[in-house]
Amino acid sequence: MAEKVNIFWFRRDLRLDDNIGFYKSLQGKYPVVPIFIFDENILNELPEDDARVNFIFDELQNMRNELQKNGSSLAVYHGTPKTIFKALISEFNIQNVITNHDYEPYAKDRDSEISKILEHKEIGFFSFKDQVIFEKNEIVKEDGDPYVVYTPYMKKWKATFREDKHLKIYDTSQVMNNLVQHSRLPNLNISDIGFKPSKIKVPKHDVTPTTIQQYEKTRNFPAQEGTSRVGPHLRFGTVSVRSMVKKAIAEKNEVFWQELIWREFFMQILWHFPETVDHAFRKKYDRVPWRKSNADFEKWKEGKTGYPLVDAGMRQLNKTGYMHNRVRMVVASFLCKHLLIDWRWGEAYFAEKLLDYELSSNVGNWQWAAGSGVDAAPYFRIFNPTTQIEKFDKNQTYIKEWIQEFETDDYPEKMVAHKQARERALETYKKAIN
Structure with a gap:
């Protein structure tokens, strides 16, 4: 009988460190096979030189190289999640699939579909909160209704927030020994998924103490480099939101902190009102x-x-x-x-x-x-x-x-x-x- 394994499915969390779902998977009973799926349902809508796909591809290769230093790797696939998971079930003796929550309407439907396929095979499906501090119904009015105005939402967010509880950093390096020992897991070239290199590059983010301290003075003037450029990195999870909130608090900058809360405000609006x-x-x-x-x-x-x-x-x-x-x-x-x-x-x-x-x-x-x-x-x-x-x-x-x-x-x-x-x-x- 093949070795029992757990699968960790990377999506919008393209980092190995301070990744809650990945950390939890590595603490489990079985060795972990890390995977990423280039989802045809999403890629088919994009131009062939899409800079974001190139960025994801490059980040995955960096992660793969890091994992190979630990005798493991990252399996990269291209197809629909449904097709890939059916193939994975026949290839591995999977006990559980672990991932992080995703909140968009397509993602919720996709996860529901995969969960049913796994349940049918008696495979567990576990998902963790990672890309936000607060999600879903965690910040709501006293009567349980969602906030639809930012300021009261932000005040409740801050009143609920506890630095010691919500900013715990998950040190994945301490549990890397529970990766599957297989450094030749499947990989792809950018051309294998129907894409080509882009002239546009995603810039590195500039979340330094100086940027945060100067943020409200400079952020409204487009000729100045006064913004953090952290947007794509939060979007694809190459940085954790916890580390960003930590920086905002360290520099005592309310404006930068509140921009991070705006992001969560809109996420919970979409969660509660997907028709918007x-x-x-x-x-x-x-x-x-x-x-x-x-x-x-x-x-x-x-x-x-x-x-x-x-x-x-x-x-x-x-x-x-x-x-x-x-x-x-x-x-x-x-x-x-x-x-x-x-x-x-x-x-x-x-x-x-x-x-x-x-x-x-x-x-x-x-x-x-x-x-x-x-x-x-x-x-x-x-x-x-x-x-x-x-x-x-x-x-x-x-x-x-x-x-x-x-x-x-x-x-x-x-x-x-x-x-x-x-x-x-x-x-x-x-x-x-x-």
């Missing part, structure tokens, strides 16, 4: 008669609207897979309010381009811009993309960096006048929701 992926949280906003102008949408995507801050942001996104957070608000407001184009179109474009794309935050922030979400900006708050330059890019440093033809005859005319666009948006929204 494609429906307005405030249902009456689904009555807004959006303009279905592909031509205008293309100009916005290409950064050719004639509004410099909007155009600089879109060009930065297209070139680097990143856009400064302040500018994201301006470009999103411009699409929904100035052009009256459906927030779902913008959300889908960001999903395609952003290295730090996170479904819950993306949907939450787009609905905020459209006025249709939880804790939303009222529909009559419409960013003026010109006065935003005065406030946040006074010397036009950011604009000039991304728009080569700025202040020349080649720069496009404004595609819509601010005053008329504002009035049109106010009238359209008012009619729709009243």
Whole structure:
């Protein structure tokens, strides 16, 4: 009879250290086979040079090399999770499959399907909380209802939080001797999964004491390197959220800490209200008669609207897979309010381009811009993309960096006048929701 093993399934937790599910699996009775699945259901939606897939691939190879130092490895597969698990069941004498919770609608359906397959074979399926401090129903109102406004959620989050309880670091290196001793587990090349190298690279994060200390002074100015770039690393779990909260507390920086809490706020909104992926949280906003102008949408995507801050942001996104957070608000407001184009179109474009794309935050922030979400900006708050330059890019440093033809005859005319666009948006929204 083949050796009894447990499987640990990496997903959004691409690190060996301080990984709760991986740590727990290594404390179990049976040796652990670590696996990762390049999921066809997800990959089939992506361009073949997607920088995020390249990033995942590189991180997996780093993890594989580390595991090989311990006489083990990482098995990397390509296919649907259902197909791969059926093959694994016939190859290994699996006792349990261990992983970390994932909260998005697709992930919940996938895990439910895999759980049933395993249950049928009398294999255990165990999942742990790892990518957040608080999840699901852990931070709710006294009556058990979810919070739909950030500030009271944040206050309850902080009141519930205990540093000694919630920031325990899980030192995986102490239990690595329980890995399966097999250094030649299956691996793949990037071309094996239908992808090719990307020109865009995910930057290293910059979560240093200086970045955190200066965070509120610099974070709103796109010409300054004042943000942490930690988004993709939290998204794919190359850093643990516990280590990030620990840093925020060490530097006594409430603003940086609260940005991490915003992430969890949007995650629990998506958990409680999965329909908000494609429906307005405030249902009456689904009555807004959006303009279905592909031509205008293309100009916005290409950064050719004639509004410099909007155009600089879109060009930065297209070139680097990143856009400064302040500018994201301006470009999103411009699409929904100035052009009256459906927030779902913008959300889908960001999903395609952003290295730090996170479904819950993306949907939450787009609905905020459209006025249709939880804790939303009222529909009559419409960013003026010109006065935003005065406030946040006074010397036009950011604009000039991304728009080569700025202040020349080649720069496009404004595609819509601010005053008329504002009035049109106010009238359209008012009619729709009243």
